[in-house]
Amino acid sequence: MSTVLELLTLQGLDDEAAALRAALSDVERRIAGDEELMNARRAFAEADDRVNEVRRRQRRLEDEIETLSDKIAREEKRLYDGSVKNPKELSSLQHEVESLKAHRSPFEDELIGVLDEFEREERARKEAARTMAQLEALREAHLVDLRREGRRLNDAILKSDTRREIQKAKIPPRPLAAYEDLRRRKGGMAIAKISAGSCLGCRVSVPDAIRRRALSSNELAQCPNCERILSLG
Ligand SMILES: [Zn+2]
Incomplete structure (x- = not known):
């Protein structure tokens, strides 16, 4: 699996963990x-x-x-x-x-x-x-x-x-660090899909060269506008 797909899976797990932690803190607040x-x-x-x-x-x-x-x-x-x-x-x-x-x-x-x-x-x-x-x-x-x-x-x-x-553990250190940094800065959404030529994170059109880079499995492409890691999947 390409790094970006591994990162996408990680983002899904991170979202799930965040939702579970929010639910737990709500339960704790109600217990208190x-x-x-x-x-x-x-x-x-x-x-x-x-x-x-x-x-x-x-x-x-x-x-x-x-x-x-x-x-x-x-x-x-x-x-x-x-x-x-x-x-x-x-x-x-x-x-x-x-x-x-x-x-x-x-x-x-x-x-x-x-x-x-x-x-x-x-x-x-x-x-x-x-x-x-x-x-x-x-x-x-x-x-x-x-x-x-x-x-x-x-x-x-x-x-x-x-x-x-x-x-x-499946993701190399540099993409992982970039992902974690973006996740912190971008309200949890570090990876954005490209749809109809635009980044779904910020809705700005993505240049062809960057779209091509997103296609390659060994390189991360980032949106020039919002910096999110771009995924074609
Ligand atoms: Zn963007």
Whole structure:
């Protein structure tokens, strides 16, 4: 087989190896982290924070209301147990109880709103927890597949590397070095076919003298425009 055909075979193997390595790095990226699951975990943590914040406000209001209710109960007890007999003192006590109740009333209204809010946030947290659990279960199952796929790709890469080494050994050092240099510089496409007199790497017409050189099996012809190794096959 001519050197250029051996190089073409090598290019095919190099393309295959590059595709396998890209697939493996994609699998590794997916094993390392699942963006959807991370978002769901963050959403749950935020929902949890909101529930705790509403819970704190609820406790503060309940404490406030309890303190006032205790005070009201104490004053009402004095009002009705006959321990205070002076009408002026009784009327002032009555006034005190009313004022305490008036003070307590907005806290009670606020508490009703906070309890509604708590219920809403609690529902949202449950929903977020459910989503997170579903994605976690999905990921568990998915991880098994991803690890299996990672092992398969690693095996395929090992085999492909062996085939490439065998193929490389068939090619003389200078064309091999030229190929590897071009492959690095030309985005993986070191060899271009000639079709209808043009280089398929850059679409520029190839002079006859160079086309003739491409026909000979012991010499490499390169495109004068893009430098790629030209193949007639
Ligand atoms: Zn070219």
